[in-house]
Amino acid sequence: MEIKETAIAGTLESSDIQIMLAKGANGIEIDLESDVKKQFGQQIESVITTTLNQLGIESASVKAVDKGALDCVIKARTIAAAQRAGQTTDEPAWEVL
Amino acid sequence: MDSEVRELRLRNPSDYKKWRTFLESLNIFNFEESEVSGIDLTLGIFSGEDLVATGSLANNTLKYIGVCNKNVVTGSRFNVIVSALVNREFQRGIFHMFVFTKKKYSASFQHVGFSELASTEDAAVLENGKPGIEDYLGEIAESSVSPSEKIAGIVMNANPFTNGHRALVEKAASENDFVYVFVVQTEASLFRFDERLRLVQEGTQDLTNVKVVSGGNYMVSYLTFPAYFLPSSEDTIRYQTTLDARIFRNKIAPRLGINKRYVGTEPFSRTTGVYNQVLAEELPPNVELSVVDRVQAEDKPVTATAVRQAIKADKLSAIKALVPTSTYDFINNNKNELIARIQKGMNINGN
Numbered sequence: 001m002e003i004k005e006t007a008i009a010g011t012l013e014s015s016d017i018q019i020m021l022a023k024g025a026n027g028i029e030i031d032l033e034s035d036v037k038k039q040f041g042q043q044i045e046s047v048i049t050t051t052l053n054q055l056g057i058e059s060a061s062v063k064a065v066d067k068g069a070l071d072c073v074i075k076a077r078t079i080a081a082a083q084r085a086g087q088t089t090d091e092p093a094w095e096v097l
Numbered sequence: 098m099d100s101e102v103r104e105l106r107l108r109n110p111s112d113y114k115k116w117r118t119f120l121e122s123l124n125i126f127n128f129e130e131s132e133v134s135g136i137d138l139t140l141g142i143f144s145g146e147d148l149v150a151t152g153s154l155a156n157n158t159l160k161y162i163g164v165c166n167k168n169v170v171t172g173s174r175f176n177v178i179v180s181a182l183v184n185r186e187f188q189r190g191i192f193h194m195f196v197f198t199k200k201k202y203s204a205s206f207q208h209v210g211f212s213e214l215a216s217t218e219d220a221a222v223l224e225n226g227k228p229g230i231e232d233y234l235g236e237i238a239e240s241s242v243s244p245s246e247k248i249a250g251i252v253m254n255a256n257p258f259t260n261g262h263r264a265l266v267e268k269a270a271s272e273n274d275f276v277y278v279f280v281v282q283t284e285a286s287l288f289r290f291d292e293r294l295r296l297v298q299e300g301t302q303d304l305t306n307v308k309v310v311s312g313g314n315y316m317v318s319y320l321t322f323p324a325y326f327l328p329s330s331e332d333t334i335r336y337q338t339t340l341d342a343r344i345f346r347n348k349i350a351p352r353l354g355i356n357k358r359y360v361g362t363e364p365f366s367r368t369t370g371v372y373n374q375v376l377a378e379e380l381p382p383n384v385e386l387s388v389v390d391r392v393q394a395e396d397k398p399v400t401a402t403a404v405r406q407a408i409k410a411d412k413l414s415a416i417k418a419l420v421p422t423s424t425y426d427f428i429n430n431n432k433n434e435l436i437a438r439i440q441k442g443m444n445i446n447g448n
Contacts, residue, residue, distance in 0.1 A: 006192040006227055012180035012209045014173065020210075022192070022227040033210055061227065065210035067176070 001056045001093075007084035010069075010077035017069035019048070019081040024061035028052055034066035047071050051078040054096045055086075099174065100143040102181040105151065107139055116141070119148045123163045132323060136160065140181050142174060150174040152182045157314075159196040160323055172205070179209050183225065193226040195314070197323045197340075214315070215343035220336050222344070230315060230344075234352040237310040239275065244354035246274035250345075250384075251359045252316045253278065254401075256286040257428065258296040259420050261361060261399035264392045269359045270304045277353060279312040287405055287435065287443050292427070299423035315344055338372045342379035350384045357385045364391065364398055394418045404428075405445040408435050 003023050010018040028049045032041055044066055051074075052060060069077070079096060083089045105112045116139065117128060135155035142150040152162040159182050164175045186194050196206055203213055203221040211223035214230060224230065242248060249269045255262055269276045278301065280294045288296070290311075298309045349355065358380060363369040373388060380386045391398040399419050407415040408428060417425060428435065439445055 006187075008184065008187045008192075011184070012176040014176070018180065018183075018210065020192075020226065033208075063210065063227070 001082065001086040001088065003057065003060055003082075003085045004087050005085060007081050009080035009084060010073075012065060012067055014067050015069060015073065017044075017064060017066045017074050017077050019074075019077045020063040021081045021085040022061045022063075024059045027058065028060050028062060030062045030064060032064045032066065034064075034068075036066070036068065043071070044069075044074060047074045048078050051075050051096065052082060055079065055082050055093055057082060057086075060085075098144070099149065099169075099177075102140050102142055102177065105139040105141045105148075107133070107136065115148050116151060119151060119165075120161060120163045123165070125161065125163060132160075138185060140178060140185070142178060150178045152178045154182055154185060155323070157186070157191050157194045158323060159194060162196070162198070172208075175205060176209060179206070183210075186226075191226075193224065193228060193314070196223050196225075197221075198223070215340045215347060217336060217339050217343070219332070220340060222340050224314075230313075230348055231352075233313045233315065234349065237277070237308075237313075238353055239277075239308055242275045242354065246354070247272075247356065248354045249273040249276045249357040249359060250350065250353070250355040251276065251278050252281065252312060252345075253297070254281045254286060255288075255293045255297050256401050257288045257293060257404060257420065258300045258424050259399050259401050259404060260394065260418075261392050261401075262297070263300055263421055265359055265361055265389055266301050266304065266307060268389055269357075269387075270307050273357065274306060276304075276307045277355065278307060278309045279316045280309065281312045281316050282314065287408075287438055287445050296424050296427055300421040315349060316341070334368055334371050335375060338375040339379060341372075342376050346380055346383055355384060357387060359387045359389055362388055362390050365400065365402070402446065405439075408432065409439050409445060411436065 003021060006020065006022040008018065008020045010016050012018055030045050030048055032045060034041060034044060044064065048062060048064060079093065083093065105116055107113045107116060136153045137155060139151065139153040141148050150164040153160045162178065164178065166174065196211060198206065198221055200216050200219055200221050203216055203223060206223050207213060211225040214222045214224055251265060251269055253262055266276065266278060278297060280297050282290050284290055286293065294309065294311060301307050301309060360373050360376060363373055377386050393399065395418065404416055404419055407413065413429060413432065416428060
């Protein structure tokens with residue numbers, strides 16, 4: 001899937017994560033802000049990267065503001081942001097879900 | 098239990114009164130027309146009948162954010178209102194936004210994804226979204242220039258580009274290896290941004306070591322900085338110009354290797370006078386400041402204000418000595434359009 005426009009999903013409320021996706025040139029670049037970055041930063045980034053790769057996105061500039069989201073939430077928000085960015089919200093990517 | 102985030106209609110007197118009373122209880126007292134009129138969306142959270150959190154959008158800027166933390170976990174309402182505002186910006190297609198706030202709230206905004214561009218003792222400016230300042234600087238940076246060279250910067254509104262601007266650029270170009278000319282992007286002038294940029298480019302075409310670029314969102318015309326959260330209007334200009342100077346010193350100059358900035362002396366405008374004074378305090382020693390005397394034409398300093406007044410009076414002959422041919426031709430070809438803009442109420446008297 002190709003990123004056609006900058007898109008966002010998620011909120012800044014507790015237990016959620018806000019994912020912002022924009023076009024990138026050098027692979028998946030993630031700028032993560034999280035209170036638990038030290039403990040779970042790698043895990044969060046790996047969930048985002050894996051999910052994007054499953055959607056066929058190899059390059060993206062990602063900004064993530066985490067408020068203690070669980071992996072399933074991170075994955076859901078990443079998919080939503082990616083589908084908005086790729087303008088494919090009306091064709092859900094079932095195989096990734 | 099808090100309500101959902103709701104829209105407040107400030108045109109509606111009862112909403113306006115609630116909103117204003119709430120902000121006043123949080124020590125925000127400036128509701129001047131110039132600050133409030135730009136607001137295009139206001140959101141609020143209620144607890145019962147009481148407003149407990151609010152925030153507004155004015156184009157790409159978040160304003161008038163106020164939160165009461167009584168009886169709730171500190172920060173929870175703030176996070177809800179800011180995410181609602183950020184989401185609204187995205188829905189409108191605005192992916193890059195700013196907030197001007199008190200220094201003590203800078204950390205709260207950084208916590209929800211904003212990054213600080215500059216701060217003073219009282220105030221801070223932060224940005225969020227993409228493209229950010231790094232993307233902007235990456236785009237305009239001239240790759241052939243090595244950081245060890247002498248590189249200068251000039252910021253101008255150029256409304257329009259005059260012989261005075263030309264002389265300043267020429268001087269910088271002769272004294273340095275490379276010169277960046279930043280044209281202020283804010284649209285608050287008789288000449289539109291694309292026109293101003295074009296006239297600067299045409300007027301400096303022959304200078305090979307000069308690159309004319311957009312000032313982006315970072316050479317903010319200080320007239321447009323919101324200042325509603327400051328206690329007195331006296332400090333306003335100083336706070337606005339200090340933030341502007343610090344963004345230049347801390348973010349722009351190091352990335353582009355700029356070690357000298359040129360400004361013209363300002364005999365008439367008080368604001369620009371304060372601005373130059375603040376630059377002199379803030380920029381050195383990282384960036385040297387060179388203040389250059391204005392060029393004269395027929396014993397009077399050349400100013401863009403004089404050019405605009407001559408356009409208003411339809412006396413193009415008076416302009417010829419003040420501007421390069423490219424600017425003159427543009428004014429001559431677009432005279433009627435420019436006069437129409439003045440008649441529509443565009444301020445031409447400078448600041």
